[in-house]
Amino acid sequence: MIKKLVSISLLLVMLSLLGAGIQAQDDIETYVLGIPLPFTGSFGSFGQDFERGILLAVSQMNAELEAAGSNIRFDTASADTEQTPEGAARALQTIAQTTGAQVVVGPLTTDEVLGAKQFADENGIVIVAMASSGPAASIPGDNIYRVIYPPDTFSSKAFATIALERGHENMVVLHVDDPFGNGMNEQFIANFQAGGGGEVASFGYAPQSTELSTEAAAVSAALAGFGDNAGFFCVCFPGAAQAFVQVAQVDPILTTVQWMGNEAMTTLEMLEDPGHAQTLINANFVTVSQSAASTPLTPIFNADFVAMFDKEPGIFTNYAFDAANIAMLTMLAAGNDGAAVKSMLPFISNHYIGTTVQAYLDDNGDQAIASYGIRKVSDDGTAFEVIGSYNGNTDTITYN
Amino acid sequence: MPSSLLVTSLVNTIQIGSLYALMALGLTLTFSVIKLPNFAHAEYVTAGAYAALIISLAGVLNPLIIIAVAFLVGALTAVVSHLIVFKPLERQNVSLYTLILASFAVGLIIRYILFTIADYFNIFDLRIAIPLQILFRTGSLILTNLFAWVAPTSIVLVILLTLLINRTALGREMRALANNTILARVIGIPVERVKNYTWLLVGGMAGVAGALWGLQSAVSPLMGWAAIISVFAAAILGGLSSFPGTILGAYVVAFSENTIMLFLNFSYGVDLAYKPAIPFIIIIAVLLIRPQGLTQLLKRAGELGR
């Protein structure tokens, strides 16, 4: 048995020697960007896509650095969070202790970010999260920066404003039962009612659901109970959203009311089935999404992504791309040092314009600029197109 | 609870209950013939669903072909897991818990192989693209082409399987094996061959269930795993031994998850997010209170009928 333990420690030593060998090549200095993401679990496909977005940013940055004659290069180290908070903590530990990384881009959900928080805070590692937006992680002074995606306080307000503008007196909400879905639901209700809206009936669905016929029936009945002038708001992840539309498309009530949906519902998979696309068109489906607030860089990013990976970028992939760029730019300015990066990151992100919008961080280290695009399904049902914009900082909607 | 909701939820109960029945019968069969509570059963479902999805993406949209391919892939996965893992372990006479752990390990391996495949082809969260049409509609009763596929296919397969078990030589041998393995061996039943056929049927039915499941919701590597507890609940309601009990159990579970859940939501405000707890509660209650499941109940009903 001791033999086995010895051989395992030998393996560890060999790996470290291997690392030392690579390090000793020439005088190029390598900064490692950690990527703790859920590669397994139900968000596995998000994890993979985000990693690709980060790899694209890194390869572009390295090419520029080489062309400029810089001796700095970036490398990445990815570890699986297994989509659990404790898994995120372990992934972060491994990344930091194996590569000396001081900055990581990820993890994905608010749960995982909070799981990684203690280790990051204690060891001075900076977490640059690209998509977490739950209010539970809005904590001042810690090492968590949520640079691109603003907290859902803004988008929930946007949805409430649209609902009121559409003349809905009552609303029915179907939301994923996790911190994101619940937070969005609660804030939506508060905003909707503060703006003069009436009753809101909410239904949570279990996060792992693959089949939502019960939920669809409940939503339909609640809408029927409210009578005319009721609207529907879906806060759903892609798999569940498809399962929902699949049943909703023949529902007599759900096919006659107007729908809104969160940004995750705007994946192209949602439109793969023409019946689904038609349902969303008929429902006048709109979403408020930050990725639609595109800049001149957005199409370039899309083209580069396709060129590198031979597939379209996924829904939040450009957030990961932007977050990686902010992290790398800060490291170029502050060096490979967590404390210095933490100190400079707000400054750098406040001067960054990427594929989404400009970043500007508030006291909690969260994105404070809330500039969203309003999107609907195009008439031919093949894509989501921008029809207007929402400025969260002034609470105004502008249609094109 | 509004009557329209009742009607819709009953239709859902039939549709989902039929799928559960397909999966749960396989589980019951594995348990009675192979003596294994097989947690890898979930993965045969997912494997079938992915097989169906991949050929539908390749342009094959004939449901019959899709179902046949799903049957083959599910059956293959099951037979391979039997030959490589379960058969050698059984020969060693290991404890039941070792077998349960092995079934978890098999499930893990298949699941992550499917993850690798899904990642390679970028086919997460896609649905088998057969468009939905309304076939029949009166009032709040709506039947779709999907319902017309899912419910009858499941029911026909369930009937075929029951006939096979009750009327054919193979079925007789399987029943003998289920009753007493040693005796079955003594009287010259080709035990290994019967077991192979059992695995083939079990996996095939799970695969078909996966394909049908993928017609109505998105296919992902975790879909089978997400349904396995409901399926276990159905099989346990059937006392893990009786076919009619299992079928009834499947509909009871589906009824609880749909109609009863909606009733609780409407009357007492119980959040729908508690839905996954329903099969858990059924399992605990049955095992504690009526470990024989519904079988006795069915028998009594049968006696009354006579």
Added chain:
Amino acid sequence: MINIDLGATAISVLTLFGIYALMSISLNLEYGVAGVPNFGQALFVSIGAYVAGVTYTRLLPLLAGMESVHPCGPTMGQALQLRSEIMATQPVAGFINLALTLVIAAILSGAVGFAVSYVTLRLKEEWFLALVLLVGGETVRIVVRGADDLICSHNGISSVAQPFYFLDDVQMSSILFMLLALALALIAYLYSQRLTHSPYGRMLKGLRENEEVTRGLGKGISLARAQIMLIGSAIAAIGGVLFALNTGFVNTNDYVVTLTLDVWVMVVLGGIGNNRGALLGAALIAIMDRVTQVAAIALNMSGSPIEFNYVRFIAFGIILLLMLRYRPAGLLPESRLTTIAHETAKRLTPGKTI
């Protein structure tokens, strides 16, 4: 660029080993010694974590002489600041709080384990208990997830700091926490060694091997099982408290079936019925987790097109299957139990197997 910090790696892996060891010793007592198939390990571990979530938000401020703030809802951030401040500045309050947390967790979880074992009596087949515990754990998880106040439902409680958080030297603080975990694991190990090698332990093993015979020898079954479930569950909950402190976060999403399976794998790998085997299994899983993760980083860096994070799980499954097939008794199989009488008999009658 691989550049392993061996010191920090060792601290992390050893801490994890200590926590896993508590869980595997617990399961080994329950299943390996007494034969109770506890597939609800995650439940008992989670009880410890939830208790920590409650004490850190309710008890800790009281111990520090401050007014507690409701941990959920709008005051969530304020409550979080409060407990980090206390843990950073008032170590005594932190230690008392931890001690009380461990005691409450052990008592509560032990009581649940005790009660659950009586359920066995009602079950037709023994493996039903495995299933009841498996789904029971998930049921409790769903209920806690939905409960608004306990640990703020799905949000969980963050900044549940380990007791040495007040030290400025982070490495020293993590070394001390590691030592704490190892010390608790050692105590649990010594205790269960003593228990296993006592007449009581032999009776339990007799129970596991053959209920009827043991019963025939006049040994009470249900009480013995209940006692061992009480002890085992209490140890698991202590592991759960440390598990939560190690992450600094209490959240229901961590206590899923996979955790239970990991603990089972530890016991099966190490050697069922052997406490040293349980320790070895815990060590192997803690090391394997890290080694495969490091390998995944190295391989992914080398630009290999395969996603090694999936291969990790496939490899894990294959290793488990190989072990079950070729070393079903584990790496350190259970040794034969001997007593003084047994030894004497052996000595007096050489050449005969007894």
